[in-house]
Amino acid sequence: MATAANLPPATAPEAEAVAGPALRTGKAAGIPRARKGRSNREARAKLSVPLTALMWIIAAVYALPLLWFLLSSFKPGSELFSYPLSMIPREWTFQGFVDAWERVDFARYFLNTATVAIVTTVLTVFFSASTGYALAKYNNAGTRLFFVCILATTMLPTEVILNPTFSVIRDLGLYNSLAGIIVPSVITATGVFMFRQFFLTVPDDLLHSARIDGAGELAIFFRIMLPLSRPILFTLAIFSFQWRWNDYIWPLIVLNDPKWYTLQVALRSIVGAENIDWAVLLGASVISIVPLVLVFSVFQKYVLNADVSAGLKD
Numbered sequence: 001m002a003t004a005a006n007l008p009p010a011t012a013p014e015a016e017a018v019a020g021p022a023l024r025t026g027k028a029a030g031i032p033r034a035r036k037g038r039s040n041r042e043a044r045a046k047l048s049v050p051l052t053a054l055m056w057i058i059a060a061v062y063a064l065p066l067l068w069f070l071l072s073s074f075k076p077g078s079e080l081f082s083y084p085l086s087m088i089p090r091e092w093t094f095q096g097f098v099d100a101w102e103r104v105d106f107a108r109y110f111l112n113t114a115t116v117a118i119v120t121t122v123l124t125v126f127f128s129a130s131t132g133y134a135l136a137k138y139n140n141a142g143t144r145l146f147f148v149c150i151l152a153t154t155m156l157p158t159e160v161i162l163n164p165t166f167s168v169i170r171d172l173g174l175y176n177s178l179a180g181i182i183v184p185s186v187i188t189a190t191g192v193f194m195f196r197q198f199f200l201t202v203p204d205d206l207l208h209s210a211r212i213d214g215a216g217e218l219a220i221f222f223r224i225m226l227p228l229s230r231p232i233l234f235t236l237a238i239f240s241f242q243w244r245w246n247d248y249i250w251p252l253i254v255l256n257d258p259k260w261y262t263l264q265v266a267l268r269s270i271v272g273a274e275n276i277d278w279a280v281l282l283g284a285s286v287i288s289i290v291p292l293v294l295v296f297s298v299f300q301k302y303v304l305n306a307d308v309s310a311g312l313k314d
């Protein structure tokens with residue numbers, strides 16, 4: 001009896017005769033699919049060229065005023081409005097930066113602004129996270145109504161609440177102090193909304209597992225929820241720092257003593273009634289944006305997607 005080992009090997013024509021229909025079918029199906037894939041790639045490549053060019057044009061339109069502003073800070077005052085205008089300084093100078101630092105008591109105003117921005121940012125992130133966690137994971141009619149009231153505050157223009165907010169700050173004895181700037185800015189509806197929406201995506205099974213293991217509510221919040229919300233935390237921290245650093249209207253209303261002025265209010269003092277020292281103003285403005293650029297450059301890499309399923313088993 002012949003076995004598979006004793007059978008003679010199939011010749012090439014015989015193998016092609018046996019597998020021919022399958023090979024022909026595969027080739028017939030594969031060739032159009034390959035051509036279709038190549039055509040799709042070619043179409044995307046052709047479309048990406050004008051889209052990329054359009055993005056570069058838009059970026060150049062937005063970057064041109066900023067570049068002009070930065071380069072103008074290195075020009076002497078006599079060159080800022082000389083005709084014809086030129087973007088590149090004909091004479092490079094750092095005198096505007098030196099005069100801004102010495103003439104405006106920049107160190108004091110810089111410290112005041114940094115204190116307000118850092119303290120407010122830390123408190124804003126903490127209270128927004130804790131409020132968002134409570135609104136997301138403790139569901140009842142009271143919390144839902146409270147969340148609606150928080151969102152309703154975003155529908156009011158800032159000018160509407162300036163008068164009542166100022167009255168509260170004055171009655172609390174916080175007028176003409178840095179605390180008067182910090183306290184009203186601690187809770188923001190935007191921060192509460194961001195954290196609540198993120199915590200809603202965290203599975204409740206993760207919290208149940210932690211409670212079964214004996215973790216208390218504070219431990220769950222600080223050791224599980226806050227680490228998971230790190231992208232939202234750093235995003236809100238960047239925004240909050242930027243908001244408080246650039247805030248002008250509220251510090252202008254609350255602060256009366258020049259020793260407590262923030263940087264933006266102090267920069268306004270450079271602008272005179274009749275003449276403006278543009279070289280000093282430009283130098284001071286460039287110095288004032290350096291912390292914002294540094295904060296964003298350091299923390300923007302942490303704004304990543306979080307793994308909310310960490311610690312769970314299927």
